Amino acid sequence: MEQRTWKVGVIGVAGIGRTHLAAYEKLSREAEPLCALEAACDIHPAALEKAREEFGVPKAYADYRSLLEDPEVEVVSLCVPHFLHRPMALEILAAGKHLLLEKPVGLNYGEAAEIAAAARESRGAAGVIFQSRFDPRVRFVREHVIPVLGKIRYASSREYHWRGADYYAGAPWRGTWTGEGGGLFINQCIHGWDLMGWLLGGVDYAYGFWANLLHPSIEVEDIGYGVVQFRGPDGSGVPARTVATTCLPTPPVTDRTPWERKLSIQITGEHGEVIANDFRAPRNGFPMADFRLEDPRLDRELHEAMEAEAREADRYGHAADHRTNIRAHLEALRGGQPAPVTLESAAEVQKIIDGIHWHGWFEAGRFREWAHRREPLPRDADEDKAAGWDGGGLWRLFLQWVDQDDSRGQIPFHTAEVERF
Numbered sequence: 440m441e442q443r444t445w446k447v448g449v450i451g452v453a454g455i456g457r458t459h460l461a462a463y464e465k466l467s468r469e470a471e472p473l474c475a476l477e478a479a480c481d482i483h484p485a486a487l488e489k490a491r492e493e494f495g496v497p498k499a500y501a502d503y504r505s506l507l508e509d510p511e512v513e514v515v516s517l518c519v520p521h522f523l524h525r526p527m528a529l530e531i532l533a534a535g536k537h538l539l540l541e542k543p544v545g546l547n548y549g550e551a552a553e554i555a556a557a558a559r560e561s562r563g564a565a566g567v568i569f570q571s572r573f574d575p576r577v578r579f580v581r582e583h584v585i586p587v588l589g590k591i592r593y594a595s596s597r598e599y600h601w602r603g604a605d606y607y608a609g610a611p612w613r614g615t616w617t618g619e620g621g622g623l624f625i626n627q628c629i630h631g632w633d634l635m636g637w638l639l640g641g642v643d644y645a646y647g648f649w650a651n652l653l654h655p656s657i658e659v660e661d662i663g664y665g666v667v668q669f670r671g672p673d674g675s676g677v678p679a680r681t682v683a684t685t686c687l688p689t690p691p692v693t694d695r696t697p698w699e700r701k702l703s704i705q706i707t708g709e710h711g712e713v714i715a716n717d718f719r720a721p722r723n724g725f726p727m728a729d730f731r732l733e734d735p736r737l738d739r740e741l742h743e744a745m746e747a748e749a750r751e752a753d754r755y756g757h758a759a760d761h762r763t764n765i766r767a768h769l770e771a772l773r774g775g776q777p778a779p780v781t782l783e784s785a786a787e788v789q790k791i792i793d794g795i796h797w798h799g800w801f802e803a804g805r806f807r808e809w810a811h812r813r814e815p816l817p818r819d820a821d822e823d824k825a826a827g828w829d830g831g832g833l834w835r836l837f838l839q840w841v842d843q844d845d846s847r848g849q850i851p852f853h854t855a856e857v858e859r860f
């Protein structure tokens with residue numbers, strides 16, 4: 440294998456770009472370094488200067504095109520707002536640089552497919568950051584547990600996030616259709632839904648409903664639920680349901696709701712089930728996986744093997760984080776292999792986001808009206824947090840709905856019911 444030390448440039452260094460810089464910097468100090476930091480770029484001079492000083496980056500560019508013209512830069516991490524992913528990724532690939540793109544690939548599936556097509560024509564290789572795929576237990580489950588579940592009958596996910604007005608006021612591109620491409624779904628849910636798609640063989644289609652209930656300062660969704668058809672590891676299809684919101688903080692864990700965390704995913708098969716949540720991952724909030732199998736001997740053997748792999752991964756500092764994702768990406772580049780997270784596989788989750796957005800588009804106002812008729816709602820998310828609103832009957836209804844692993848389950852809000860108003 441060619442022992443290349445990739446020279447790296449990072450575009451967008453105020454937010455998550457700093458995590459990329461820190462990861463590259465740490466990797467560059469290993470005995471056989473995979474990379475060396477070459478350049479940073481940002482239109483924000485103070486952010487650029489801070490990044491340059493803190494991470495010892497030799498070159499600083501205010502214009503990303505100057506970075507692309509720099510022949511020394513071989514790999515580019517793109518860490519800019521969503522609406523810039525498509526135009527800038529296409530230019531990076533046209534310049535023949537290798538691209539490591541932050542999620543989401545694009546504002547929608549169409550943009551993601553366009554970038555993937557450009558990458559297939561480019562001299563540069565491309566990949567994506569979806570760090571939750573690198574949790575050692577999640578990887579073990581995908582490889583060794585999913586295949587012994589038998590026919591997978593059903594999957595579900597639920598997500599509690601809370602975002603106040605400040606979060607959106609801090610970055611004007613957020614909370615807009617043209618800047619962010621959505622809200623809750625494309626920013627918060629994308630990690631868990633990507634994981635489900637990755638475990639369950641990709642996405643066939645999705646539909647659902649959404650509304651903006653408690654965030655008057657933004658135009659995109661803060662609550663929603665969807666029906667998703669995953670392709671299934673064996674191609675035979677897995678029906679799934681999902682419910683999520685940015686209006687509710689994570690509830691406390693009780694005996695009745697041991698899995699009720701910020702994000703929980705459940706996959707039920709003929710011979711057992713997989714549960715992934717952030718219960719045991721307080722460090723970065725990304726889910727870790729566990730499972731129960733009906734065969735006690737197999738269950739014990741696989742748990743022992745999983746824990747041994749997790750200990751081994753821990754020894755090397757491998758986790759569901761950016762450094763592990765970036766390391767795997769650079770190693771694949773070195774070996775001439777496909778990226779560990781390909782553009783094509785990262786684009787799958789955008790079918791879920793688009794499917795729910797588009798299906799629910801014309802019903803968003805009526806969903807709001809329906810929610811207000813059912814439930815006394817706080818005025819906005821900040822008031823809701825101050826008053827300790829727990830989602831009331833509305834949220835309980837959605838939770839019951841995702842928990843019914845019966846494909847005939849009624850969607851709690853649908854056109855026929857709304858038309859009765």
Ligand SMILES: NC(=O)c1ccc[n+]([C@@H]2O[C@H](COP(=O)([O-])OP(=O)(O)OC[C@H]3O[C@@H](n4cnc5c(N)ncnc54)[C@H](O)[C@@H]3O)[C@@H](O)[C@H]2O)c1
Nearest residue numbers: 451452453454455456480481482483518519520541542610
């Ligand atoms: N994987 C994760 O867990 C994770 C976490 C946070 C953000 N992200 C993703 O990272 C991306 C950036 O998000 P963020 O929260 O860091 O955003 P941010 O707004 O905090 O930072 C974006 C940076 O890009 C810079 N920028 C904007 N236009 C530019 C241009 N033309 N040239 C150079 N720099 C430019 C801005 O000045 C800013 O410094 C998004 O795609 C987001 O979804 C991923």
